[in-house]
Amino acid sequence: MSQLRLISHPLCPYVQRVAIALMEKHIPYECDYIDLAEKPAWFSALSPLGKVPLLQLADSTVLFESAVICDYLEEAFPRSLHPDDPASRARERAWIEFGSAVLATIWGLETAQNAETLRCKAEELRMKFDQVEQVLDGGPWFAGSRFGLVDAAFGPVFRYFDVFDTIVDLGIFDGLGKLRRWREHLSQRPSIQQAVVPDYADRLRRFLAGHGAYLHHIAAHNRQKVCS
Numbered sequence: 001m002s003q004l005r006l007i008s009h010p011l012c013p014y015v016q017r018v019a020i021a022l023m024e025k026h027i028p029y030e031c032d033y034i035d036l037a038e039k040p041a042w043f044s045a046l047s048p049l050g051k052v053p054l055l056q057l058a059d060s061t062v063l064f065e066s067a068v069i070c071d072y073l074e075e076a077f078p079r080s081l082h083p084d085d086p087a088s089r090a091r092e093r094a095w096i097e098f099g100s101a102v103l104a105t106i107w108g109l110e111t112a113q114n115a116e117t118l119r120c121k122a123e124e125l126r127m128k129f130d131q132v133e134q135v136l137d138g139g140p141w142f143a144g145s146r147f148g149l150v151d152a153a154f155g156p157v158f159r160y161f162d163v164f165d166t167i168v169d170l171g172i173f174d175g176l177g178k179l180r181r182w183r184e185h186l187s188q189r190p191s192i193q194q195a196v197v198p199d200y201a202d203r204l205r206r207f208l209a210g211h212g213a214y215l216h217h218i219a220a221h222n223r224q225k226v227c228s
């Protein structure tokens, strides 16, 4: 194997963190997608937790856990995405972890089966985003003029809303001006745009349909209204 191999799933936000870091550092890699609903045996043998992302190195070493993989890329390749100062670095790692808590709430929102659960999850997210708003500064990135791994963690977070916003206005970003601007800048960043397959939005819509998500019911209802 001549280069790094990222084992991936088209909708996974943790995979996107690694893909963004690889692209920001100009590291060539190949990407293999697997079906998490039917994990291939070779994948189960390689992945101790049964999860993507995995990064397979040229000598066949397999790394797992997105944060660990990103730390490896930081140590092994130039173009740093973390600050030099240990306290700032630790603070940024903590906000990446916060991004994982946001993703857990998004999972609850996208799989909500009724209006009440959807409303509760939207409220939870709103509170979390409000906390992020409080720590954002002048931008354009989380740490000002330096694009870093916190940006790589939140680009995939905001990408969900590019689809959800076409279905319903959950009001989650209302009044959060700095967060909105950050989201806008992230959506323009080539590494973030290229971290997913071109039909990402359709796949996410199919995911919602396949999970009987309340968001899917709203989307179907909206379509009916337009057609009638």
Ligand SMILES: N[C@@H](CCC(=O)N[C@@H](CS)C(=O)NCC(=O)O)C(=O)O
Residues within 6 Å of the ligand: 009, 011, 012, 013, 014, 015, 036, 050, 051, 052, 053, 064, 065, 066, 067
């Ligand atoms: N903490 C892990 C989370 C990775 C994760 O949750 N991956 C999901 C897809 S987004 C997965 O592979 N799930 C498969 C499973 O749990 O069976 C990381 O940061 O890499």
